[in-house]
Amino acid sequence: MGRIFEVGRRPMRSLGLLLFVASAAFGAKAGLDTNTIWDMRAVSDPEITKDGRSVIYVLGWSDKMVDQRFSNLWIVSSDGKDNRPLTTGSYRDTSPRLSPDGTRLAYLSNRSGKTQIHVRWLDTGQETQITDLQQAPSGIEWSPDGKWIGYTARVPAKPDWSIRTPEKPPGAKWADPPIVVTKLRWRQDGQGLIQPGYTHVFIVPSTGGAPRQITNGDYNHGGGGGGGPAGGGFAWSADGKWIYTSTNRIPDAEYSLEGPDIYAYQVEDGSVKQLTTRRGPDQGPTPSPDGKRIAYLGHDWKFQSYTVNHLYLMNADGSNQKNLTASLDRDVRSPHWSWDGKMIYFLVDDHGNTQVYSAAADTGEVKAITSGLQQLGAGGPGGEGFTIARNAMIATVRSTPTEPGDLVALSADRQGPPTRLTSVNDSLLAQYQLGPVEELTYDSFDGRNIQGWIIKPPNFDASKKYPFILDIHGGPHSMYGVRFDHEMQIQAARGFVVLYTNPRGSTGYGEEFGNIIHTKYPGDDFTDLMKGVDQMVAKGYVDPKKLCVTGGSGGGLLTAWVIGHTDRFAAAVSQYPVTNWITQAGTADGGYTHSALWMKSLPWENTQQFMEHSPVFFAKNFKTPTMVITGESDLRTPIAESEELYFALKAQKVPAVLVRVPDEFHGIRGHNSHYIAKIEHILAWMEKYTR
Secondary structure, eight states, rough: OOOOOTTTTEEEHHHHHHHHHHHHHOOOBBOOGGGGGGGOOOOEEEOOOTSSEEEEEEEEEETTTTTTTEEEEEEETTTTOEEEOOOOSBBBOEEEOOOTTSSEEEEEOOTTTTEEEEEETTTOEEEEOOOOOOSOOOEEEEEEESSSSEEEEEEEEOOOOOOOOOOTOOOTOOOOOOOOOSSSEEEETTTTOOSSSEEEEEEETTTOOOOOOOSSSSBBTTTTTTTSSOOOEEEETTOOOOOOOOOOOOOGGEEEOOOOEEEEETTTOOOOEEOOOOOEEEEEEEEEESSSSSEEOOOOOSSSSOOOEEEEEETTOOOOOOSSSSTTOOOOOEEETTTSSSSEEEEEETEEEEEEEEETTOOOOOOOOSSOEEOOOOOOBOOEEEEEEETTEEEEEEEEEEEEEEEEEESSSSOOOOEEEOOOOOHHEEEEEEOOOEEEEOOOOTEEEEEEEEEEEOOOOSSSEEEEEEEEOSSSSOOOSSOOOOHHHHHHTTTOOOOOOOOTTTTSSOHHHHHHTTTTSSSSSHHHHHHHHHHHHHHEEEEEEEEEEEETHHHHHHHHHHHHTEEEEEEEEEESSSOHHHHHHHSTTHHHIIIIIISSSSSTTTTTHHTTTTTTGGGGOOOOEEEEEETTTTTTTTTHHHHHHHHHHHHHTTEEEEEEEEEOOOOOOOSHHHHHHHHHHHHHHHHHHHO
16 A cells, blocks of 8 residues: 555545546546547658668558548658658558669559559659559569669469350340359459469569560469469569569469479560579568679478578579578568678567567678567558668667557667657547556466466556456467557457467467467467466456457457357457368368468368367357457458358357458458447447446
8 A cells, every 4th residue: 555645634545546536537538449540640661761861651541531541652851850741642652662863762652543653753843653554563673773663463364264155235234244263262352353364573664664574474473373372572683684583483383382482584585594492482582782692581391380481591593592590480571681781681570579680691690689669660551661771770660559650760780779750640649548558478288488468448446357358369370469459459448458468379489389289270279368368367357257358360260269168258259260161271262271281181181170170160169149240351261251150159049149341351451430340349249248
């Protein structure tokens, strides 16, 4: 107990209590509500100038009247004092890329009605649209001499099989014709039907003109492929004569689980040579400034669902390949060379944080450049939010439990805290009180340490009993961490204590921890989660009769698994889940990979294993009132998965509702109104059983 103060003869435990009571009586700040989603702005995809004096970035925002998100380009000085827009209007301006001499800016925009490449002269502000493409471009990159801009785009192809049908008479209005599917991977979440064709690398004059296709063959290049394993973008050689990209140039590439190799295409004539040949994915080729070496990402093939991605280095001809991060048991992503070619900088997820690391190109010495409770490098439509200047100044996007995401600058040469360059949501958040966030660690049944975080309601009082939400992440190979989570803050503001953890299978803790659930998902991760709930109940401020559980995608799968293995929860919400691995295999865009790789078999080869890890086959144990919510256009965990769970609940006469959100793919984030509706439905269901 604190000291007792006599205030007007009434005992008060502390002056702090007096201030709390007064602020509550005269209008304390409220916690976040769903209306704030409309006002949040998002920073992504920074592009720093060569001299490190300015950073161009993408600023995303929402228009409540039309229920759409837009983005524009802004430029800020490296001290954060001068911050102004480069583009304006209700458009989607993304992917800013500076020309090699720093005088022009290329970017993607839909301001002409469809996404095209635009170029802006920074000294005069004049700009021009340099393409008029039928297929939307992506992944733009300048040639070293500034004369060309490379990009990727889809090239239509003839169907593998088709028939001639009678033509309709002139002026007739017939129904849409049948759709003929011949590919293993024929649809993609977020896109829909994949039209016949392949993704290729093109170049176009930076002043405008006819584009020219560089890559060739019936293969997907540079990240295209409609859910296939190819990926990693493309890059120009230092002399501009070659383009490096990753692709699977093998027969039946869509069946490959091992991933792409890196190839070099000559810009002049399109001739091709293969640079990597091992079993395992190689992608993200990043040439050194002098053009002599190429950094890239990959790993040796292992028949498992999760393998740590390492940073490799090879000569430009593909020789002398070596792993620079063999001693680092963490995923590596977004490599960037220093301007002198001595260091390679990259991002690493570790124990809920994301930091910048470096590797010496000659010695392979690896070290962390940044530290602290933060996630750096938040991405955007154009890719990872990470860029470096000639003076070793790094610009990136940082999120913390109290910062949704802002641009920061830091030195790769000197230790020290980042300099914050933007504060795009400060004025909004100043009007509200956030729930405090604290770390929780505990040992699971086998002694493995599990990390998680707790968000408490604003004005938390440890003497009270609170309703509780366990929030489970998807993936399953992903990571919760020390970032701002708008949805969970809203849950805390509604009076819930929220716990989110990284059970086994999560990334950020090494390959063994991530892969331990291979062929056994769900399984022991359930026990990891329940041990966390036990820890929370033992703290005394969580009401054991008012426990709720939710999660999306893989988290929705685990939520459905939870209600089949315990009845301790008062309410559950399974969001866009997998509930039956057998049906998911044939209906999801990634069903073949999930089955062949994660289960090491197809459903008819080992049906019992698929059933043992499918929540619907534990329906006889369902007792928990459960909401199932999903997007009607979801192709990652198709709506049939949710319908199966809903049927199993209703057939057992368990209180249940099915919420179908129209025109939404996986995640229900296409429209803010739908995202808000999702959050409100979840909270209403939980409040129904805990109030």
